[in-house]
Amino acid sequence: MTSNITLEVFRYNPENDDEPSFQSYAVPCNKDWVILDALNYIKDNLDGTLSFRWSCRMGVCGSCGMMINGTPVLTCAKFLKDYLPGPIRIEPMEHFPVVKDLIIEMSDFVDKLKRVKPYIIRKEEQPLSEGEYLQTPAQLAAYKQYSMCINCMLCYSACPVYGLEPEFLGPAAIALGQRYNLDSRDQGKKEREDVISQDDGIWQCTFVGECSAVCPKDVDPAGAIQRYKVESTTNWWKSVLMPWSDK
Ligand code: SF4
Ligand code: FES
Structure with a gap:
């Protein structure tokens, strides 16, 4: 019974x-x-x-x-x-x-997602006659974890920073920006940087880590954010110490 x-x-x-x-x-x-x-x-x-x-x-x-x-x-x-x-x-x-x-109501998340341009950006498309953009298994592995996101927004509900500061870009949008930044076919990193590196982007995150704890797809958005912080800081120092170098 x-x-x-x-x-x-x-x-x-x-x-x-x-x-x-x-x-x-x-x-x-x-x-x-x-x-x-x-x-x-x-x-x-x-x-x-x-x-x-x-x-x-x-x-x-x-x-x-x-x-x-x-x-x-x-x-x-x-x-x-x-x-x-x-x-x-x-x-x-x-x-x-x-x-x-x-x-x-999910429009806030959808707007934030649009801002990180979650798609492949090319400066110039290669002609169709040259075939597909090929990737090695290692190039695929570089972004695969972040591509598992299903846009469920559980990470936003778990994030105390988003609860206090609704302007925060938030875990999934940043992880999805990283997903395309790390894709060997993409050339749009600079365009995304203007959104992700801002105060309302990665720097709002205090690494509570709850976003990664609740994520049903093991995307690890907290890891994506910390990784971007390191990269952004390195790029900033490079631009100060070696202004002639390409980021
Ligand atoms: S909880 Fe995970 S799968 Fe869901 S939106 Fe956030 S990062 Fe994506
Ligand atoms: S009904 Fe689709 S994820 Fe639960």
Whole structure:
């Protein structure tokens, strides 16, 4: 027999509600259910007004992030049974405005992502007749870890600096900038430097490291930021001591 587990779910509709509240639902604790399954059970069987985002149910799309008992996680990657005996508290991701219930407004992250130009920039494209841009396994390995990011924004919810200073460019945007900076096919490092090296970029980070701790894809955005700090400082000293050298 399957026992029940209680979910305490954040509810808020800014158009009608003066303030948020929590609503409790008892759901079957099936051993192969993840938290997202329980939310879909509520939506389908108990309360169709509950709103939340999801798509792939397999840790790829990055859209099902929420706070579970105070920690940002992908709800399709966490089993209900691991939270027994409950209750489980489910809230929208911290540090983002709430659109409705568990859905957050993500345009701030999207704007920041655009600013780091997360795509390959070429000064001159080579003619198609010359074929693909080839890379060695070592050149691929140089950026592969940072390319695993699924834009889930858990790292922003975990980052106390972003919570206090919303202007901070933030972990994933910087890691994705690095992903392209380290790609042997890219020539846009200088353009990204103007965004990433600013006060609101890497220098806001105090290396708390929570971003890397919660990242479901082991991107290690904290490592990307510290690495960029070292590089940026080295480049600055080079420009002072050897102004004739090319960075
Ligand atoms: S760095 Fe990790 S936690 Fe941050 S958005 Fe990318 S996958 Fe998500
Ligand atoms: S539903 Fe796509 S990552 Fe969870």
